[in-house]
Structures are given as structure tokens and as C-alpha cells.
Amino acid sequence: MNAMEKVAWAELLVCITALAAVGVLVLWLGDCAQGGFGLLGLLGFVVLFLRRCGYQVITDERDTEIQRVATGLGMGAAWFTLFMVLTVLVIWSGYTHTDVVPTRVLTG
Numbered sequence: 001m002n003a004m005e006k007v008a009w010a011e012l013l014v015c016i017t018a019l020a021a022v023g024v025l026v027l028w029l030g031d032c033a034q035g036g037f038g039l040l041g042l043l044g045f046v047v048l049f050l051r052r053c054g055y056q057v058i059t060d061e062r063d064t065e066i067q068r069v070a071t072g073l074g075m076g077a078a079w080f081t082l083f084m085v086l087t088v089l090v091i092w093s094g095y096t097h098t099d100v101v102p103t104r105v106l107t108g
Contacts, residue, residue, distance in 0.1 A: 003058045004067065006049040014042045
């Protein structure tokens with residue numbers, strides 16, 4: 001397994017752990033459970049997989065291009081999803097004859 005695969009698996013593991021923690025904490029803490037997303041701060045440690053050991057090549061041009069394309073597609077999908085969700089919320093609030101979107105829906 002190369003370094004970029006280790007980074008990807010570590011990021012996935014940290015994200016799933018944070019989601020699971022919030023899912024468990026929401027039963028106990030309610031809306032305050034969003035603090036469980038603080039576990040995402042552990043993502044800063046995945047750069048340890050990219051440390052060079054001697055003259056060993058960690059990433060090459062192909063890995064850099066794959067990362068660039070994947071980041072672009074991921075960010076595009078996230079923004080598109082956010083835009084569509086907010087659009088649906090505004091249309092739904094107009095359909096139910098509510099002049100504003102309730103803050104309860106927007107904050108969690």
C-alpha cells in the first residue's frame with residue numbers, strides 16, 4: 001500500500017469515527033453532540049504518512065494528478081449538494097406557505 005492509499009484510508013477512518021461519535025452522542029447530548037465533529041481535527045496527523053524516509057519517493061506526478069482531480073470532483077459535488085439542499089429547503093418553505101426556513105432545519 002503506497003502512502004496516498006494510507007492517507008485515504010486514515011481520512012476515511014477518522015471521518016467514520018467522527019460520524020459514529022456524533023451519532024452516539026446525539027442520543028445523550030441532543031444538539032450539543034455536534035462537538036463530536038472535533039474528532040476531525042485528527043485529520044491533521046495523516047501527513048505523517050507522507051514523511052520521506054531517506055531517498056524513497058513518496059508521491060509521484062500520477063499521485064499528484066489523481067489527488068488534484070479527486071479534490072476538484074469532491075469539492076464540486078459538495079458544493080452542488082449544498083446548493084441543491086438549500087434550494088429544496090427554500091422551495092419547500094414556499095410550498096408550505098412559510099415565509100422563512102426554520103432555523104431548526106438549517107442548524108441540525
